[in-house]
Amino acid sequence: MVKSRKPKHGDVLKRVEHLFDEADMVFAKDKQLANRYIALARRLAMRVNLRLPSHLKRRYCKFCYSYLKPGINLTVRLNNGKLVYYCHECKHHFRMPLHNK
Numbered sequence: 536m537v538k539s540r541k542p543k544h545g546d547v548l549k550r551v552e553h554l555f556d557e558a559d560m561v562f563a564k565d566k567q568l569a570n571r572y573i574a575l576a577r578r579l580a581m582r583v584n585l586r587l588p589s590h591l592k593r594r595y596c597k598f599c600y601s602y603l604k605p606g607i608n609l610t611v612r613l614n615n616g617k618l619v620y621y622c623h624e625c626k627h628h629f630r631m632p633l634h635n636k
Contacts, residue, residue, distance in 0.1 A: 547583050551576045555591055558602045569602040599625035 558572035573595045580587055595602055601624045603609040610621040613633075621628045 542583055544583060544585050547579055547585050548588075551580050551585070551587065551591065554579070555594060559594075559604075562602055562604055562607075566602070566608075570600065573600060573602050593620070593631070596620075596622040596625060596627065597629055598622065598627040601625070 554572045554576035558569040558576075561572070562569040576591075577587075577595075577600065579585075593603075599622065601608065601622070603620070603622065605611050608623040610623070612619045612621070614630075617630045617632050619628055619630050
């Protein structure tokens, strides 16, 4: 019986979080490299069918896949009980509902 060599979700999640942290550190110096780290993290997560946690999903644009930093290339607004993220790279916006806890 041959064991599968497919990586475990926990290992992949750690690697994806590490790539997001690297993108955060290098963003001020090189935006293209930060965007490359995000692309690698997305591809790695898709390879094992890993659903990204919400705190990671909000750190990149769903349309142009660029790393987002509030105040630099992202505007965050509150509108009718929803968070509205506006990407300055591709000029798209996306809304997320706020949940009352």
